[in-house]
């Protein structure tokens with residue numbers, strides 16, 4: 001036996017996002033988002049998949065909530081589709097969309113499950129993209145207005161709010177690497193957007209405080225760990241830049257009120273500038289109530305001149321990988337959490353995403369996803385180590401409750417505890433579902 005035990009008051013949960021599960025893309029008065037446009041453009045998503053139907057959770061949420069209840073989780077993290085609330089991004093409210101979320105949240109609450117709401121998980125209203133999207137500071141204002149509407153409307157029902165999910169993905173993955181909507185490849189654009197996202201977060205926090213609504217607010221950056229290939233200074237610096245792109249770049253503004261010098265220097269060398277207006281940094285640098293941390297993978301990195309953005313080469317040293325090709329690196333999870341505590345202090349943390357892609361199918365009514373169970377055990381062990389080391393962990397929410405629309409990878413890549421047959425939409429509990437249920441119920445598991 002090797003028992004890994006968690007604090008009794010730690011929250012357990014699972015996470016999803018609107019575009020990945022809801023479907024009903026053209027129903028209920030919903031406006032279009034950039035993901036509708038992107039996924040309907042040939043060549044962007046594997047197999048030409050899109051989120052038109054996804055898991056159809058818009059119609060089947062009662063069934064999903066039953067599954068959550070049986071799983072025994074206390075918290076469910078979901079996101080609101082902005083264009084379901086404001087089809088044009090601003091202006092007229094779509095009451096049908098508002099009512100949908102009321103029904104859904106009421107049902108969660110009556111089943112004893114605490115909602116944790118992400119305001120932005122990537123489905124920007126297309127109408128705002130048509131006016132320049134996140135590059136345009138008007139989008140920042142539109143987001144703050146949308147957020148303020150939500151705080152007031154769902155006051156008393158939703159206590160935990162997250163502003164932006166994974167600002168790195170929204171900026172760099174979507175506007176520099178270009179594999180997510182809207183699919184641009186422009187470093188200046190992506191960097192500008194990264195600042196605007198921080199600002200949108202800060203403005204939403206201000207509106208939350210002004211609203212006087214009860215509860216807490218944070219955001220959910222994605223983290224990665226990069227181990228230096230050797231202890232040569234150039235490798236250490238290279239791996240720091242690779243990690244800094246995820247951590248310091250998106251944490252320093254919020255916790256320290258400035259962008260990290262070592263990263264600014266680097267961007268400057270690439271001819272990229274940051275346009276910061278008066279008051280921006282004060283708006284961003286506000287106290288948040290908790291941090292959401294998403295962690296999946298880590299790498300080994302070394303210096304290589306003129307290689308990719310930061311003169312960094314990721315070296316494959318033979319780590320095992322999940323079915324999406326990401327290294328399994330639980331040690332990095334522990335290190336990320338310790339780094340956050342060391343650099344940003346004793347901030348309460350919810351793990352808002354952690355999980356693995358394994359594509360095991362249904363055989364005789366069962367999904368034997370033992371590799372997912374192993375991944376979860378390893379990462380939960382790292383989490384427990386971080387708790388022992390004094391990191392202030394409040395909860396762990398696994399990604400994901402359901403197999404779902406995995407963005408540019410379409411339906412081919414599966415992260416769920418529950419298998420979805422995307423033809424019949426039948427839900428099948430995987431072995432990992434039963435394992436997680438037991439772990440949530442016990443508050444411990446046996447590593448062996």
Ligand code: BGC
Nearest residue numbers: 017165166169222353399406
């Ligand atoms: C995102 C999820 C996504 C998951 C797996 C995160 O980057 O927030 O929406 O499905 O990782 O790729």
